[in-house]
Amino acid sequence: MKKKVLCVMLTLVMTASMLAGCSGSSDSASADTIKVGVVGPFSGSSAMVGDTERKGVELAANQINEAGGINGRQIELIEEDDEQDPTTAVSAINKLVSSDNVVAAIGTVNSSCTLAMMDVTESSQIPLVTPISSGTAITDPENNYIVRIQASDELQAGAITEYAVNDLGYTRIAVMYQNDDFGTGGMEVVVNTLEEAGLEPVAVEAFDSNATDLSAQLLTIRDQDPEAIIMWTMYAAGATIAMQAQQLGIEADLMGGGGLTNAQLYELGGEATVGILNTQTFFADADQASEEAAAFITAYEEAYGETPDSNAAMAYDSMMVLAEGLEAAGDELNPDDIMAGMKAVENMPLATGTITIDENGDANRDILIIRLCEGGTYELVK
Amino acid sequence: MQILQQLIQGLSLGSIYGLVALGYVLIYQAWGVLNFAQGEVCAIGAFSLLVLHAELGMPVYAAMPVAVLVSMLVGYVIEFLSFRPLENANGTTRLIATIGVSICVRNILRMIFGADYFSFPTIFGDTPFQVGELILVPQNLWNTAIGFALVALLNLFLKKTRIGKSMRATAQDKEAARLMGINVRASLTGTFVIASALGAIAGMLIAPVYLFNFNIGATIGTKGYAAAVLGGLDFASGAMTGGIILGIAECLAVVFGSSEYQSAIAYIVLFLVLILKPSEIMSKKKKVEKV
Amino acid sequence: MLQLNNVQVAYGNIEVLHKISIEVKKGEIVTIIGANGAGKTTALRSVAGLLPKKKGSQILFDGIDITNMGAEKIVAEGMALSPEGRHIFPELTVEDNLEMGAYLRHKDKAGVAKDMKEVFEMFPRLEERRRQLGKTLSGGEQQMLAIARALMSSPKLLMLDEPSTGLAPLVIKEIFRIVKKLNQTRGLTVLLVEQNAKMALGVADRGYVLKNGEIVKSDTGENLLNDDSIRAAYLGGR
Structure with a gap:
């Protein structure tokens, strides 16, 4: 009996989570x-x-x-x-x-x-x-x-790297990336772009996109005293990096791709995230816009x-x-x-x-x- | 100095893994089954604290014990719904039931809180201070201290008090425990609820340090499981040792190996232990009763 | 003190005890002997409340109906079982094992301490090893611990299930000597189940012979010991 109750409960919950998103679509097609x-x-x-x-x-x-x-x-x-x-x-x-x-x-x-x-x-x-x-x-x-x-990751990663090297004149750049297709793809572009500029990253560190603690990677990076850390990840890990970098006294500029743009970045990371630079395709400011x-x-x-x-x-x-x-x-x-x-x-x-x-x-x-x-x-x- | 800094970090991480591992071990010893929903109890702890403190505005020191109570209650419900009815089922069935519970709890959390990440205000302070070249964060130090203190307390409870001893006795031999007059049912439930409290505390210690979302239970649960297996699924000391070894190994992997393999460490540990002594892990041996 | 009336026990559809009736009077040592699989252990386990009984069974202990009582409740009434295979707690120390034996007597600290002392006098080997884990003891020491642990609940009736299994003859003798002594000095009532029928009947006031789940004979220990059919079946001939 109790087994049945459990089964029914599990089924209900799973069904509910599947039904959570149903969408309507209009079918008023005319020729x-x-x-x-x-x-x-x-x-x-x-x-x-x-x-x-x-x-x-x-x-x-x-x-x-x-x-x-x-x-x-x-x-x-x-x-x-x-x-x-x-x-x-x-x-x-x-x-x-x-x-x-x-x-x-x-x-x-x-x-x-x-x-x-x-x-x-x-x-x-x-x-x-x-x-x-x-x-x-x-x-x-x-x-x-x-x-x-x-803009493809290739385009974005190239652009932010060039900005760090050409516009900011940085030579000591570290790379952090989340260990999946998205992160690895971005990291490779950054490393290649640096190479084209005759530079080598001072550190390249991977992390799991679910990881909660990134201080081991940041400590290794801190030892290399970089001017900038280019991070290829989404906003949540970006906030973690920013907070933990601040705790560890890392003063390097943090920069990355469009995946960082999210109101949650600041909500989660607070002051530590102020100053993060990232690529974007659009900026909603009518005065500066085309x-x-x-x-x-x-x-x-x-x-x-x-x-x-x-x-x-x-x-x-x-x-x-x-x-x-x-x-x-x-x-x-x-x-x-x-x-x-x-x-x-x-x-x-x-x-x-x-x-x-x-x-x-x-x-x-x-x-x-x-x-x-x-x-x-x-x-x-x- | 770099190594020392990494060791301190590993210790702080490891003591939390150890707390989670302890929950696995307690339940494994008493029930003879690995509770894969143990990680979800951590998530419940973290989210309860979030709701009580950040949403309902309870002072943090009042919210913490309440959050522990909430998690113990959830633990009790899990025990009642999925452990008790399956007490006499075979090991695999029970193991799968715990996986089902964990999926269920995770999805409920997702329905309530969405997939967004949450940050929790620091409890013990996150302004780092420097000792020589070492950078220390108060919250991390407290986490380590609390982790160790809880293990010591639990050890004391299990080894020195009558109730604690009766729980160990129940875990070792249920029938003999009944013959002593021990209420085995209550003892098993008590163990489960204590394990839930430990998990919840681990979750509450993580919340102020790291960002978390509904999925935190899966991440931390795997680490705790690996730490428990590494510690030999034995009582308190083993779990804590396993946790700390795992925490430190994860940090040192970045220094000496490659950060690409950091998150694989827990799985490598599991893999090795399962290959070297698989039988003990999957289900505790059941005694054959004589007719 | 203990009365079994028409006790029936089944595992699934297989009935292993067919309406057996046994009586143990206050101050007696009573033994149940029988071949392997006759149902001796089942009988003790059902008395101790570890097995469910079929309808119509009745077990009275000291005037109380304990037929449907759980094991943990029956202990409180003053019955202790030293189970077959000892079932000591392997990861608890000798001392903690004994303390668990006195689990329900936590309000009687002085009495427990006194009994602990007595038990150690009875089994000096246990005192030497009081801080060792149960699993580190030898077979004979574990058996002593199981009996000592049962005694720690300060029972009116002590039930011993196969205390001689796997032990050297000298150790067996020692254990039976202690049982007899407890019976004589303290007036402890004992219900003993044994495959070693000779030993058991030697100390018992009365004995029951269990065969295929039925009581086939009951008499004084001495008479059974001298009964030819019993000798042939359970005492190794002659």
């Missing part, structure tokens, strides 16, 4: 709309990012539709939740492709989810535009149906009553780049034509800067450097 799938983490721990992603795409689609649509046809968005889980992401894209018959898709946030979806979109020849995933493997030359708006960026910021604030973040901007740009491809593909909407149209984008001024899509589908762009200030606000330093 002459262009259906575009949108996949994002609309529930779960990254729901905030998913939400801004959706808002960015919707803003762009609404603007396009109000301006008359694409070749006279309206864009219809169909949204699916990936719960930040690769398996769910695959089901989501499968549904969009086979039952909703979308012509193209935008998504998603987490790199492993995007990678998982790419197999489906490639075999069914559906152009996929990923707004936020930065993983190096995504713009794999083998896959012909992917475009990425986010004409296009300023227009986007104004429109977004009008539509949603909040300041857009880089994710919203990249999602917006994703829709805009996809629109170029759809426009070029005419009435047929042949997937190869859509891809060709997107890859023809050159020096296009958008919310996140001037973008050129290269032959692998990667957006080449200028990278911004931002600095975390007192109180958790950011300032643009480059």
Whole structure:
């Protein structure tokens, strides 16, 4: 009897955690709309990012539709939740492709989810535009149906390293990276960029992304007395590094990639995180922004009553780049034509800067450097 | 000096691993099964303290004992729902049940607190001070001291008090314990609840030093498990020794080896011990009763 | 003092005790003898409250019905069992083992101390090893510890299950001498289960013969010792 109670309880809990994120999708399809799938983490721990992603795409689609649509046809968005889980992401894209018959898709946030979806979109020849995933493997030359708006880790890691070496004139640079594909990929770019500048990192230390204590690594780094520590990780580990580095009396500048940008970085790490430099594609300051960026910021604030973040901007740009491809593909909407149209984008001024899509589908762009200030606000330093 | 600094760090980390390991050992000795939900009890301790202190505004010294009580209560519920009904089931079934409990607790925490990380205000101070070239953080020193003090207290309790001895007697031979008039049921529950309290305290010591999210139980649970196995799953002293060896090994791995392998150390330890003496680990030998 | 009326015990569907009735009077040494597997240990374990009895069974101890009482409650009524295989606590010291024997007497510190002293006088070997762990003792010492531990609860009835197993003849003799002495000097009532029937009947006032879960004979120890059929079956012939 007691065993049964236990089993029932376990089943209930597991079911509940699975049901935690169910999403609705609109099915009001009409023949002459262009259906575009949108996949994002609309529930779960990254729901905030998913939400801004959706808002960015919707803003762009609404603007396009109000301006008359694409070749006279309206864009219809169909949204699916990936719960930040690769398996769910695959089901989501499968549904969009086979039952909703979308012509193209935008998504998603987490790199492993995007990678998982790419197999489906490639075999069914559906152009996929990923707004936020930065993983190096995504713009794999083998896959012909992917475009990425986010700056790749390669681009970001190169940019922050060059900033440390060229702009700050540092020569003693240590590297810390989380011990997985994402961290190792970033670390390799940093080390290579340093090498090109004739430098060698004074220390290269790995850590487990779940690790709570990083002081052993920091102590080793401290012995080398670096001027800067470039860390390739996400905001939580970034906050840990900042706090423990402060405790150990390390005064080196801390810098890293876009994964550090998160309100939680300052909330968790407090004062210790002030001064962290990281790369970014978008900075929401209408005064310093380009004409296009300023227009986007104004429109977004009008539509949603909040300041857009880089994710919203990249999602917006994703829709805009996809629109170029759809426009070029005419009435047929042949997937190869859509891809060709997107890859023809050159020096296009958008919310996140001037973008050129290269032959692998990667957006080449200028990278911004931002600095975390007192109180958790950011300032643009480059 | 660098080595000494690393040793101090390893000691502070290791004493927490030791506390978690102690929970594994106590339950293993009494129930004959490794409780893989032990790490989750640490998480419960950390989150209870967070809610009581940071959310409800209880003063930290009042919140700590309450958080321990909450964790003991959760421990009791776990014991009641998943240990007691399976008392006569085979070792594998019971082991898997504890894994189920751990997944269940982790998901409940995730549903309540999300996947975000939390930081907890320091209790004993995190402003470091310098002794020579050594940098010491008060909270870390306190953690080490509390870890050792708890092990000493527990040792005293188990070796010197009547109740403590009866718990050890129960763990060693349940039937003989009954023949002494010991309430075996209460003794087993008591052991479980004490183990939960130890786990919770470990979680509460970690909270002010490190960031944590719902997954902290999995991380710390694995370390505690490895430390317990390393210490031979014996009583108090072994668990603490195992914890400290593991903590120091993790720090020294960065100095002498490569930081890439730091997080693998716990698994290497488990791997080696399981290869060298696997039978003792998976389930405590059950006596065959004579008809 | 102890009365078993129609006690039936089964393991699953296999009944191992078929309605046995045994009586032990105050001040007696009573023994149950029988071949291996006859149900002797089962009988003691069911009296001690370690096994559930079937409906219709009744066990009275000192006027109280203990049929459905748990082992830990029965101890409090004044019954102690030194179980087969000794079951001492291997990781506790000799002294702590004895203290556990007196677990329920924690309010009677003086009495416990006095009994501890007496037990050590009875078994000087245990006093020499009082700080050693139980598992470090020899077989004979462990048996002494098991008996001493049972005595520490200050029982009215002491039940001994196979105290001679695996021991050298000299040690067996010593243990039986002590049992007899306890019976004579303190008036301790003893229920003894033994495979070594000769030894057991030698000290017992009365004996029961258990065969396949049934009492087949009961008589005084002396008569049983001289009974030809018993001699043939349990005393190695002649």
